[in-house]
Amino acid sequence: MAAAPLRPKSWRESYTEHKEIVAPPHCNHHGTVFGGHIMALIDKVAGVVAMEHCGSPSVVTASMDRVNFFRPVKQGQMLHLQARATYTGRSSMDIYVKVFGKDLSHPRGEPWLTCEAYTTFVLVDRDGRPVRAVPPLLLETEEDHRLYQEALARREARLAQRK
Numbered sequence: 001m002a003a004a005p006l007r008p009k010s011w012r013e014s015y016t017e018h019k020e021i022v023a024p025p026h027c028n029h030h031g032t033v034f035g036g037h038i039m040a041l042i043d044k045v046a047g048v049v050a051m052e053h054c055g056s057p058s059v060v061t062a063s064m065d066r067v068n069f070f071r072p073v074k075q076g077q078m079l080h081l082q083a084r085a086t087y088t089g090r091s092s093m094d095i096y097v098k099v100f101g102k103d104l105s106h107p108r109g110e111p112w113l114t115c116e117a118y119t120t121f122v123l124v125d126r127d128g129r130p131v132r133a134v135p136p137l138l139l140e141t142e143e144d145h146r147l148y149q150e151a152l153a154r155r156e157a158r159l160a161q162r163k
């Protein structure tokens, strides 16, 4: 008997945010946050999105395509991560993460984009093999379609590189 089709899900159902104040152990000798600390947070937050989207904790990080750092965040300032699904394949999910800095000592100070990243997670079984059971992503807005097409182009570039 064929498996029942998976219910398409909006990215809003798994959208995840994380905020923290930059602490001394996460800073370099310039007093700014380590890129590696931000990357670990990106991996965690994007992982939560992937788990929630497919309703399973069994996901692994397959790749981080691109991580661009634009502006530093200093000790005592806030990191604010926002992560959303942009594309789903059969077993994979692309998650886009934006990271903002904010200085809470300037209440009217605007947050700034410090970093963005494109990640891919894969749903796996107990033996670590991909499971083709990721719910399709609902595309509702123009932005949803644009992000989906961009993720598709990154996927095609990755596949071409693999060959």
Ligand SMILES: CC(C)(COP(=O)(O)OP(=O)(O)OC[C@H]1O[C@@H](n2cnc3c(N)ncnc32)[C@H](O)[C@@H]1OP(=O)(O)O)[C@@H](O)C(=O)NCCC(=O)NCCS
Residues within 6 Å of the ligand: 059, 060, 061, 062, 063, 088, 089, 090, 091, 092, 093, 120, 122, 124, 128, 129, 130, 132, 158
């Ligand atoms: C990710 C992993 C499960 C993929 O296994 P695989 O045998 O290469 O799987 P396949 O070639 O059948 O690809 C399965 C899916 O993963 C995607 N994929 C595989 N490698 C990828 C990569 N490097 N980047 C992005 N997507 C990738 C494929 O496009 C495919 O997507 P689809 O099912 O939506 O079409 C495997 O490479 C792995 O276990 N990697 C280690 C993961 C890990 O330890 N991460 C860090 C700790 S969580």
